[in-house]
Amino acid sequence: MSVFQKPIRVYFSPEKKLHESLRNILGFYPTNIDLYKLAFRHSSAAQHLQKGIKDSNERLEFLGDSIIGTVIAEYLFKKFPYKDEGFLTKMRSKMVSRNQHNQIALKLGLNKFIETNNDRGSKPSSINGDAYEALIGAIYLDKGYNATKEYILKRIINVHMDIDELETKEVDFKSKFIEWAQKEKKEFVFSIIIDAANSADKMFLIHLLVDNEVVGIAQHFSKKRAEQLASEDACTKLEINN
Numbered sequence: 001m002s003v004f005q006k007p008i009r010v011y012f013s014p015e016k017k018l019h020e021s022l023r024n025i026l027g028f029y030p031t032n033i034d035l036y037k038l039a040f041r042h043s044s045a046a047q048h049l050q051k052g053i054k055d056s057n058e059r060l061e062f063l064g065d066s067i068i069g070t071v072i073a074e075y076l077f078k079k080f081p082y083k084d085e086g087f088l089t090k091m092r093s094k095m096v097s098r099n100q101h102n103q104i105a106l107k108l109g110l111n112k113f114i115e116t117n118n119d120r121g122s123k124p125s126s127i128n129g130d131a132y133e134a135l136i137g138a139i140y141l142d143k144g145y146n147a148t149k150e151y152i153l154k155r156i157i158n159v160h161m162d163i164d165e166l167e168t169k170e171v172d173f174k175s176k177f178i179e180w181a182q183k184e185k186k187e188f189v190f191s192i193i194i195d196a197a198n199s200a201d202k203m204f205l206i207h208l209l210v211d212n213e214v215v216g217i218a219q220h221f222s223k224k225r226a227e228q229l230a231s232e233d234a235c236t237k238l239e240i241n242n
Helices: 008-012 016-026 033-039 058-079 085-095 098-108 127-143 145-160 163-168 173-184 223-238
Strands: 188-194 204-210 213-220
Touching: 016 033, 033 058, 033 127, 058 085, 058 127, 058 145, 085 163, 098 127, 098 145, 127 145, 173 188, 173 223, 188 223, 204 223, 213 223
Parallel strands: none
Antiparallel strands: 188 204, 204 213
């Protein structure tokens, strides 16, 4: 039976509507619908199970994030055979950024499926991107790696990512971070931990501190570039990009 044909179980499933909706997003009918329901359950709506574990999408999110990174790393390795490791790393960062995942989730309409408990506070800015990563984890457990890889390549990268635009896009993370710090009235400093002049590998090691706490770390031959990378690290951790 083709993956596009409706399985008999769907006709009699109490989750028939969800099956149909996911078919439109995924291109196939889920086998284990419970995995996908879990993928959309935010921790605020989860119940405690045992040993502190919740029936939320956090574990699926962890799994999906790793799979996305692996698929995209292979994709870039094959697409750019003459580019160095630095370029590949930079491109992968752009393709798996929190902002990118949030945008993909909204384009797929995943925000309509997310289960939350608004009584437990406001929704985090990463909630949509987290659901997208959890969805990828669910596909992997339900259909296997090859099917998941095909989904990411054909229905995510080919449809929702402009690789040429991402390749030329430069984000000034330092300015973005400074703007955030000024708005939030935060004390910050770019601290040179290792000066290139005194380093065996001639690289700067920069720590970015906010209120005396390290929030970004980077190393580069250029002090300016190291500060940019440390700012990017901080923006990711503090979810400033979103």
